[in-house]
Amino acid sequence: MIGVQTLDEFIIRRQTDFPYATGELSRLLRNIALASKIVNREVNKAGLVDVLGTTGFTNVQGEEVKKLDLLANKTFIASLELGGQCCGVASEENEEFIAFEAESSRKGGYVVAIDPLDGSSNIDVNVSVGTIFSIYRRVSSPEGLCKAEDFLQKGSEQAGAGYVIYGSSTMLVYTTGHGVNGFTLDPSIGEFCLSHPDMTIPQDGKTYSVNTGNFYDFPESVKEYIKYCKERGQQTNSPYSARYIGSMVADVHRNLIIGGIYIYPSLNGFPDGKIRLVYECNPMSFIVEQAGGMATDGSRRILDIEPRELHQRTPIFLGSSEMVSKAKEFFDKGTK
Numbered sequence: 001m002i003g004v005q006t007l008d009e010f011i012i013r014r015q016t017d018f019p020y021a022t023g024e025l026s027r028l029l030r031n032i033a034l035a036s037k038i039v040n041r042e043v044n045k046a047g048l049v050d051v052l053g054t055t056g057f058t059n060v061q062g063e064e065v066k067k068l069d070l071l072a073n074k075t076f077i078a079s080l081e082l083g084g085q086c087c088g089v090a091s092e093e094n095e096e097f098i099a100f101e102a103e104s105s106r107k108g109g110y111v112v113a114i115d116p117l118d119g120s121s122n123i124d125v126n127v128s129v130g131t132i133f134s135i136y137r138r139v140s141s142p143e144g145l146c147k148a149e150d151f152l153q154k155g156s157e158q159a160g161a162g163y164v165i166y167g168s169s170t171m172l173v174y175t176t177g178h179g180v181n182g183f184t185l186d187p188s189i190g191e192f193c194l195s196h197p198d199m200t201i202p203q204d205g206k207t208y209s210v211n212t213g214n215f216y217d218f219p220e221s222v223k224e225y226i227k228y229c230k231e232r233g234q235q236t237n238s239p240y241s242a243r244y245i246g247s248m249v250a251d252v253h254r255n256l257i258i259g260g261i262y263i264y265p266s267l268n269g270f271p272d273g274k275i276r277l278v279y280e281c282n283p284m285s286f287i288v289e290q291a292g293g294m295a296t297d298g299s300r301r302i303l304d305i306e307p308r309e310l311h312q313r314t315p316i317f318l319g320s321s322e323m324v325s326k327a328k329e330f331f332d333k334g335t336k
């Protein structure tokens with residue numbers, strides 16, 4: 001296929017842009033891409049084989065674990081351990097992080113935090129789901145196993161981040177701090193091919209993504225912002241649209257392409273909201289900032305938050321900079 005640039009070729013080409021790159025991060029990214037192809041195969045045939053439905057277990061989040069959640073979790077962990085560049089994984093599905101002990105991986109220079117299958121409640125109804133991953137250089141001594149401190153670095157320290165969306169087509173979107181690039185899986189050749197080079201999010205947008213079913217549990221400032229979004233059609237000739245899929249990867253991917261804001265705020269009884277900092281908010285915020293957007297917890301930059309523990313949650317306002325800034329105005333007004 002003339003003119004097609006595969007993910008492998010892209011990674012290798014970009015690596016030569018950084019003469020001191022050891023190639024470890026490149027190989028780690030390729031391991032993640034391989035695992036996502038395996039997960040994609042299972043997600044795509046979910047309706048046909050016995051991988052739908054739940055396992056009967058609940059995870060550390062208290063959420064019921066779907067069969068595909070477990071399959072995805074095992075696939076990514078196995079691929080990362082085999083690769084050797086990653087010395088440990090923190091997953092939404094595991095209460096504690098996993099420190100690899102095999103001689104071939106325990107000295108790896110990176111750790112990965114991952115939500116192996118985000119939005120999995122949508123699987124049984126055939127709505128897009130995704131994988132979200134965050135990559136850090138380890139800070140612990142390579143003489144020992146990886147430690148919690150490797151995973152509890154600020155989001156601004158990420159070496160890389162990305163997501164895979166298993167939708168009408170399967171795409172892998174990632175950044176290593178030098179812009180954002182999107183690759184679409186061509187099943188006929190089994191390769192991710194560059195389809196969205198140098199992705200940038202529109203500075204402004206007309207789409208807001210929030211679960212308004214929680215409206216009466218939102219802080220007053222969020223209620224006021226949502227009313228502002230609803231009234232746009234009355235006050236201007238550019239009304240906003242509400243689009244909420246219930247799958248963060250799908251909502252953020254759409255907003256990354258056409259502009260928009262994704263909000264999961266604090267709720268009555270849930271002061272930190274629902275979305276996890278380490279393996280959802282940080283990687284998505286790194287991507288959106290690299291694409292020219294913004295990500296806050298209402299006021300603070302997400303990537304500046306010092307993680308305290310692996311599964312901690314944070315409110316998140318993520319997307320087009322004009323929209324996130326406007327929401328921040330309401331937040332700042334509400335906290336005066």
Ligand code: P6P
Pocket residue numbers: 118119120121211246247248249251274275
């Ligand atoms: P709610 C999926 O469980 C998820 O983590 C995100 O992908 C999604 O945006 C959000 O939670 C949906 O949560 O409470 O609106 O159903």
